[in-house]
Amino acid sequence: MQQTKYIFVTGGVTSSLGKGIIAASLAKLLQGKGYSVTIQKLDPYLNVDPGTLNPYEHGECYVTNDGAETDLDLGHYERFLDTPTSQANNVTTGRIYQSVIDKERKGEYLGKTVQIIPHITDEIKERIQILGKTGDYDIVITEIGGTIGDIESLPYIEAVRQILWELGHENALVIHLTLLPYLSTTGELKTKPTQHSVKMLMQSGVSPDVLVCRTEHHITDEIRNKLALFCNVEKPAIIESIDAETIYDVPGLMLQEGLDLVVLKKLKLAFEKESNLDKWNDFLYKFKNPKSEIKIGLIGKYVELHDAYKSIVESTIHAGAANEVKVNIEWIHSEDLEVKNIPTILKELDGVIVAPGFGSRGIEGKIKAVQYARENKIPFLGICLGMQMAVIEYARNVLGYIDANSTEMDESTKHPVIDIMDSQKEVTEKGGTMRLGSWKCKLKPNSIVSKAYGKKVIAERHRHRYEFNNKYLGDLEKAGMMATGINPKTKLVEIIEVINHPWFVGVQYHPEYKSTVLNPHPLFISFIRAALEQSLSNGD
Numbered sequence: 001m002q003q004t005k006y007i008f009v010t011g012g013v014t015s016s017l018g019k020g021i022i023a024a025s026l027a028k029l030l031q032g033k034g035y036s037v038t039i040q041k042l043d044p045y046l047n048v049d050p051g052t053l054n055p056y057e058h059g060e061c062y063v064t065n066d067g068a069e070t071d072l073d074l075g076h077y078e079r080f081l082d083t084p085t086s087q088a089n090n091v092t093t094g095r096i097y098q099s100v101i102d103k104e105r106k107g108e109y110l111g112k113t114v115q116i117i118p119h120i121t122d123e124i125k126e127r128i129q130i131l132g133k134t135g136d137y138d139i140v141i142t143e144i145g146g147t148i149g150d151i152e153s154l155p156y157i158e159a160v161r162q163i164l165w166e167l168g169h170e171n172a173l174v175i176h177l178t179l180l181p182y183l184s185t186t187g188e189l190k191t192k193p194t195q196h197s198v199k200m201l202m203q204s205g206v207s208p209d210v211l212v213c214r215t216e217h218h219i220t221d222e223i224r225n226k227l228a229l230f231c232n233v234e235k236p237a238i239i240e241s242i243d244a245e246t247i248y249d250v251p252g253l254m255l256q257e258g259l260d261l262v263v264l265k266k267l268k269l270a271f272e273k274e275s276n277l278d279k280w281n282d283f284l285y286k287f288k289n290p291k292s293e294i295k296i297g298l299i300g301k302y303v304e305l306h307d308a309y310k311s312i313v314e315s316t317i318h319a320g321a322a323n324e325v326k327v328n329i330e331w332i333h334s335e336d337l338e339v340k341n342i343p344t345i346l347k348e349l350d351g352v353i354v355a356p357g358f359g360s361r362g363i364e365g366k367i368k369a370v371q372y373a374r375e376n377k378i379p380f381l382g383i384c385l386g387m388q389m390a391v392i393e394y395a396r397n398v399l400g401y402i403d404a405n406s407t408e409m410d411e412s413t414k415h416p417v418i419d420i421m422d423s424q425k426e427v428t429e430k431g432g433t434m435r436l437g438s439w440k441c442k443l444k445p446n447s448i449v450s451k452a453y454g455k456k457v458i459a460e461r462h463r464h465r466y467e468f469n470n471k472y473l474g475d476l477e478k479a480g481m482m483a484t485g486i487n488p489k490t491k492l493v494e495i496i497e498v499i500n501h502p503w504f505v506g507v508q509y510h511p512e513y514k515s516t517v518l519n520p521h522p523l524f525i526s527f528i529r530a531a532l533e534q535s536l537s538n539g540d
């Protein structure tokens with residue numbers, strides 16, 4: 001078996017340069033040349049996983065098939081590569097320390113003083129190489145979160161230095177992503193912050209093999225020469241990464257700059273093969289040449305931070321391209337719906353998505369949005385909390401159970417149509433204890449969902465503690481809210497639909513985690529198609 005090759009992506013100058021997108025784009029190009037690639041994210045914070053983080057802190061929490069609550073960059077990896085990730089693809093400093101301290105308590109260090117070097121760095125190295133050792137990948141790309149110079153990143157950089165030394169630069173290399181700021185007064189791109197960032201990296205004993213430079217303007221030959229000379233990088237390995245119209249353009253831009261070639265040559269891997277990106281380019285063409293436009297309202301309580309709903313937005317983009325329609329997202333704050341006039345905010349919409357969430361802030365606004373979509377026959381997709389709100393709305397306004405609620409919001413409600421799962425009642429710790437990961441669901445024939453999926457049994461990813469309360473199933477079904485997806489083992493209701501409505505679906509799971517560029521999610525495709533039909537009937 002060939003040695004797995006390791007690529008490390010570090011960031012310099014500032015945060016938010018898009019290391020995840022560069023890593024995913026490079027992986028896409030390498031995949032296009034026939035290599036099997038996976039991407040891993042190392043996060044330098046002390047939370048064991050991002051599951052306990054408020055979305056305002058860190059954006060969406062992305063969930064994998066095996067139930068890991070992970071950084072949103074893993075969503076990009078899956079969307080670009082169309083291959084699933086797992087717990088091993090996201091490691092935080094908290095998890096590293098937790099496992100070292102657990103080992104210390106078990107006496108596994110045999111009386112040694114436990115230290116950052118070698119114990120923490122060894123644990124990091126092991127976590128990096130775990131994916132390579134599966135034998136499933138030719139190349140593992142590891143993105144190091146944070147910015148060079150951060151105190152928190154130091155053990156990671158030391159671990160990278162050791163791997164480079166152990167495996168040699170034919171088997172492991174470093175890509176440093178940096179920013180070339182543009183001074184508009186003099187009309188110049190400046191290289192000094194990059195030089196300093198590279199120097200800082202070198203002080204830790206790591207010398208970058210490739211520099212990817214984020215820039216608003218094309219970089220000249222002179223700048224390439226300067227960067228090569230002062231940063232100790234060969235000129236072809238100076239890669240321009242100009243601001244793109246969409247993240248999905250980045251693989252093509254990296255191809256033009258030859259990032260894949262530079263990397264493959266350095267790693268002594270065959271590079272001659274033409275890159276096959278046909279399906280990717282088909283998507284891009286459709287995405288950029290829509291035949292019409294629709295407006296989808298995304299109702300949530302974190303709408304100020306769009307990253308909190310990253311996977312939902314990307315799913316609408318994939319499904320929009322599949323339907324050759326441009327999806328314009330109207331960001332609607334659920335709390336606004338509690339105080340403002342509902343029709344003025346919602347009447348122009350061709351479709352409504354009520355987003356996932358936790359806690360009671362804004363839920364009455366979400367319930368009003370569901371009611372408006374249901375009564376006005378606007379295509380509706382409720383995701384997780386959004387599905388739960390649809391059940392509450394129906395119980396209140398159709399069945400007349402006016403205090404119907406979820407016990408998450410009101411423990412003493414007379415009509416707990418959404419209730420905590422039995423298995424959750426004893427749970428006291430918040431981290432990693434929800435119903436997580438992939439679960440099977442059986443679809444009812446002739447339902448909207450069975451037509452959308454074209455399957456009898458599906459598997460979708462979950463992240464919640466509360467559930468549809470089966471005590472109310474009979475009442476709701478009699479009144480026209482049907483359970484069209486059931487967990488075959490536990491009999492839990494996973495999907496509800498409303499009859500006499502063109503497209504009204506609530507799902508207890510998160511379809512958005514499984515939509516990729518090459519495989520847009522069938523439920524989003526069907527929802528966007530229904531919204532498109534709605535917009536045509538509106539005469540838009």
Ligand code: GLN
Nearest residue numbers: 356357384385464465466
């Ligand atoms: N708060 C709800 C629950 O825990 C919904 C969670 C979600 O939307 N992801 O069941």
